[in-house]
Amino acid sequence: MSRPHPMMFERALASAVRAPSPHNTQPWRFVLDGETLEVWLDRARVLGVADPLAREARLSGGAAAFNAVVSLGAEGMATVVRTVPDPREPDLLAVIRLDGNRKITQAGRDLAEAVFRRHTNRRPFLDRLVPPVVRVALESAALEEGGQVEYLDASGRFSTVTTLVRRAEALQENDLAFRAEAASWMRHEPEALDGVPTVATGPPPYGARAVSLRASHANPELPPREFEQDPLLAAVLTRDRGPHAEVRAGMAMQHVLLTATAAGLATSFLSQPFETPQTRDALDRIFDGCGQAHTLLRIGYGQPTATTARRPVADVLTRRVSPDVPAR
Ligand SMILES: Cc1cc2nc3c(=O)[nH]c(=O)nc-3n(C[C@H](O)[C@H](O)[C@H](O)COP(=O)(O)O)c2cc1C
Known part of the structure; x- marks a missing residue:
């Protein structure tokens, strides 16, 4: 397997935070542990009235994990995503681990690029059928x-x-x-x-x-x-x-x-x-x-509208330093 470049994770995280979330609450945080990326729920950003059980927040975390997977995939990295809940860590939503190399496809690149264009469009759509x-x-x-x-x-x-x-x-x-x-x-x-x-x-x-x-x-x-x-x-x-x-x-x-x-x-x-x-x-x-x-x-079909802002990756990322793995 060719080694992942450290910048690949930077790009994966920049993609992850572009995920949608209710009212753009961004109820996530990330932990990078060597070559494993964890997606966690940020309880402080869960909507207490609309989403008391954090259901929408977990959907958002899943979307963030998917964006990271798409970004790594477009750079030739295969991944395995573990979403099995750990009863001791109910707020750990997903663990993304690298799993060798994969072929870079145009479809994969298109998805990775769509991460930065996708936005919620609240304007009228055209009365044109989706084929x-x-x-x-x-x-x-x-x-x-x-x-x-x-x-x-x-x-x-x-x-x-x-x-x-x-x-x-x-x-x-x-x-x-x-x-x-x-x-x-x-x-x-x-x-x-x-x-x-x-x-x-x-x-x-x-x-x-x-x-x-x-x-x-x-x-x-x-x-x-x-x-x-x-x-x-x-x-x-x-x-x-x-x-x-x-x-x-x-x-x-x-x-x-x-x-x-x-x-x-x-x-x-x-x-x-x-x-x-x-x-x-x-x-x-x-x-x-x-x-x-x-x-x-x-x-x-509709006219593109504005994309919304996100908090910088540095605000939502912790780098876990394992005793035997030097921090990068
Ligand atoms: C689980 C979930 C539920 C959402 N529900 C609504 C909704 O009911 N109405 C709406 O206009 N946007 C809804 N959104 C979209 C968010 O408001 C939007 O993702 C956020 O403001 C960020 O903007 P963006 O999607 O343009 O990046 C929802 C998003 C998620 C993930």
């Missing part, structure tokens, strides 16, 4: 990580799920604690390194709309716009449940998002029904028999 070949590519992306994509238009669940999204959005809009938490992560100062900046918000919807995006991410200063009437909505599922499945689902979600980005698609999230207990149970019943739904993605 079947791309739909299949997104399904394969989830499968490769042990997840599954289910398109709501194909499964007949579109209207039941979009009704739940609207219901959850209304519940959250009437919940002071929820609104206060969402507001506390909005950022108006350009130098902010976390949170959702004003440039990443979307316009208020004009007229009837098929899906309700988060009201807190609609910018009242923008003129209202009509949203697409027929968005492609995809649920990311796993067969099993629990913290381990959530990290794996995060990897599957990120593989889907990067594949979509590489195919020229825009994406955003509809997480409201996962975050209110009343709608979460209903959502579980809707997908009963298919597995555990972890996230709901809106996928389509």
Whole structure:
């Protein structure tokens, strides 16, 4: 095996922190131990109201792990990712270990490059259908990580799920604690390194709309716009449940998002029904028999919008110095 260059881990970490996270909380920290990279949950950055069980934070950690794997893969490094939970260390989400060399492919390079272009797009998408070949590519992306994509238009669940999204959005809009938490992560100062900046918000919807995006991410200063009437909505599922499945689902979600980005698609999230207990149970019943739904993605064609800031890698990285391995 050719030796990994130390800069490969720097680049893998720069990719990892580009992962999405709810309200751009970035609830992760990393430990580099020789040639092993650990992804940890940062409890201090878990949303207490919207995500008390740290489910969305674990999805984010899985996405960060996947970005690191993609970056190392594009440099010819094969990796093994261990996500089996360690009961003594419940906040250790994933351990990425190098596993020899792998062939560098154009597809791998495209994904690695998509890490830095992917962003959440809260603006209207075009009413243009996503071609079947791309739909299949997104399904394969989830499968490769042990997840599954289910398109709501194909499964007949579109209207039941979009009704739940609207219901959850209304519940959250009437919940002071929820609104206060969402507001506390909005950022108006350009130098902010976390949170959702004003440039990443979307316009208020004009007229009837098929899906309700988060009201807190609609910018009242923008003129209202009509949203697409027929968005492609995809649920990311796993067969099993629990913290381990959530990290794996995060990897599957990120593989889907990067594949979509590489195919020229825009994406955003509809997480409201996962975050209110009343709608979460209903959502579980809707997908009963298919597995555990972890996230709901809106996928389509749209004008690229702004990417958001991240805290520097140095703020989230610890280098573990083993007695027999000199620190680099
Ligand atoms: C698990 C999860 C849930 C999310 N839920 C929503 C959501 O409901 N609405 C939304 O607009 N963005 C949602 N996001 C997107 C984040 O707000 C976004 O990733 C973050 O602000 C960073 O911006 P970026 O994705 O453009 O890099 C979610 C992200 C994750 C990982």
